[in-house]
Amino acid sequence: MRILSLRLIIALILGVTLVSLASSWSDVQDDKEALRRDLQYKAETFGESLASNAELYLASGDTGKLEQLVRRFSNRDHLLGIGIYDHDGSTLVMTRELGSLLSGAPEALSSALSHDRPETRFTRLRFRRVYLLAAPLHAPDKSIIGGIVIVYETGYIRTEIFRVWGRVFIRIAGQVLVIVAITLLIVRWSVAGPIARAAQWMKTLRTGRQVVQPPSKDLDFLLPLAREMAPLAESMQRARAAAEIEARLRNTNESLWTAQRLAEHVRSKLDGSSLFVVSNREPYVHNWQGNTITVTVPASGLVTAIEPILCACNGTWVAQGSGSADAETVDNHDRLQVPPDDPKYTLRRVWLSAAEEEGYYYGFANEGLWPLCHMAHTRPTFRASDWEFYNAVNERFADALVEEMAGERDPVVLIQDYHFALLPRMIKDRIPHARVAIFWHIPWPNPESFSICPWQRELLDGLLGADLIGFHVQAHCNNFLSTVDRVLEARVDWEHFSVKRNDHWSSVLPFPISVELTEDSSGLPLDHSFEEERSAIIGELGIDATFLGVGVDRVDYTKGIIERFQAVESFLERHPRYQGKFTFIQIGAPTRSNIPRYAEFQREVESEATRINDRFKRGKWRPIVFLNRQHSHKEVRRYYRAAHVCMVTSLHDGMNLVAKEYVAARSDDRGVLILSRFTGAARELRDALIVNPYDIQGTGQAIARALEMDVTEIVDRMRRMRKMVKEHNIYWWAASLIGELCELRLKR
Incomplete structure (x- = not known):
């Protein structure tokens, strides 16, 4: 209880102090600005009056009257000194104290003479805080014949601000003392006593001894908690038993697959096997x-x-x-x-x-088997040395x-x-x-x-x-x-x-692999949060756009990235009203860059994006944004949630989980998926707009259809796809695969 009281006191002290400082900061700054404005106004008024007289004397060459003029006005409040200079910056007249601070014409005077306008600034002269006003002096024909410098000391402003802060801290200290004292009394009378009595009662309940419940006035606001403590242990036991029964029953019906259900299912299938x-x-x-x-x-x-x-x-x-x-x-x-x-x-x-990884992984697996199986018009490379490493690994x-x-x-x-x-x-x-x-x-x-x-x-x-x-x-x-x-x-x-x-x-x-679909748990209104996500991304990228498309891929020649860019180009050609409105964001994670074909493809993708952008871009709008770095699942999910259209246009793919990830992320039931017919996902997500990625114009037309699709149709399509992904998720895939393996009859 002492630790709780100490934490509460520290929290209150910090809270009151921070709130008071925050509220006082603005007032102090306003006071400071008011003092500065007052000084500026006084200096400008004084400077105008002094300059008009100085111009008369300087035009007539009467240096003696200039000296009298400077001496007559040099005793004003906070005035450090006055200096009058010739048109080339040579000193004509200057008060003694100012002369000890200035070794020559100040920079502000040079600027004022060169630009023919007054210059003012808060600065330091030999470690003294000052306000300096420099202005040109003119002859009757408006030509510049010299300049005037007026310097005020500003230390009094700093002193006044310190006084204000002193009063603020005294006020804060008083508030803290009063609040802490009241808090300690409340804690002692209304919290510490009831908690101590409730803790004693809970202890007796835990040990199973019979005890009379304290009166309600004693437990006060802790009474609801106290009433639930007695049956807590029994309730937990019943809940645990019910959960185990439910997990076993779920394996016999069509309920959704979860990590817990998967674990229970596989445990029963393995039957003690590892x-x-x-x-x-x-x-x-x-x-x-x-x-x-x-x-x-x-x-x-x-x-x-x-x-x-x-x-x-x-x-x-x-x-x-x-x-x-x-x-x-x-x-x-x-x-x-x-x-x-x-x-x-x-x-x-x-x-x-390193040699084994180069031969087994980069060589035989990714320069040989990968292009061979994907049939994406990249010639497989098979080397005997890579095959030897593949065998060895x-x-x-x-x-x-x-x-x-x-x-x-x-x-x-x-x-x-x-x-x-x-x-x-x-x-x-x-x-x-x-x-x-x-x-x-x-x-x-x-x-x-x-x-x-x-x-x-x-x-x-x-x-x-x-x-x-x-x-x-x-x-x-x-x-x-x-x-x-x-x-x-x-x-x-x-x-x-x-x-x-x-x-x-x-x-x-x-066994079609899938992803995990979890409902949105942000607690924000769906439409509101998704729109905010979109606005935030547009701001971060520094672009102007009304509609967003997204693609998420490794920079791999099988993913159809270049064909996708060309489809965007075709779309903008045939539907010019979307120029300046539609931006396609390609998230491209670098991969296998030490393989020459991948390094070459990386350059091709960047070149194509640049070409299309150079053709169409205007102002802050670009048709294509290529984000060439690794992104976390959390980062990618933001783009899924913000995009009106997701394009998965692989030239050949086993499944391509990007399509299912996009569907899983759209808990608002919005967004349109454009999906290559050459992906495994196209067999399941039939409510996507299925395209042939080699048909550039047809894929471009699919973008237009997606952006112009009725909201009701968008929602219906997305809900059906989400239902499929939810029922056939990643846990269902693992359960099906291992369940089938364990059911096979092996010859002994």
């Missing part, structure tokens, strides 16, 4: 920042989906250690417990050399996984993406009883395109080591099965979408 997740990117990255280590969570839907499962079953995540301080945070076995604030599962880090991860799974009865392994096509076979050969799934996050091309790869047989055989192979959409599953059918000696069961090779069955099924 889960092992493999990905190139790790869920937590440790970096040095100065002399301290900071931890960050990469922006990834995968972390959102998988982490609740690993937390629920105390699983293990195997990933490449990429942070500058990663090695300092692991134990002797390259493990650490995460999340950092509440450890619940194991992160196992695998270390790669997959082996490295297999070694780490086998080490982590030692002694496990029925381990479950979930491998992520095209970086580990060989890993399923390596795991299955070493631990045949493990359940292995791999999810391929990018498209799978047709057999003719995939045949470009010199090691197609090895990649397919590696993937078919998995019990379950997942893609985003059925079309990619079909392409994969067709490729296997053409390349390998294997039995393809098209009815059940599975492949039998070397007496092992692999199921090939679609």
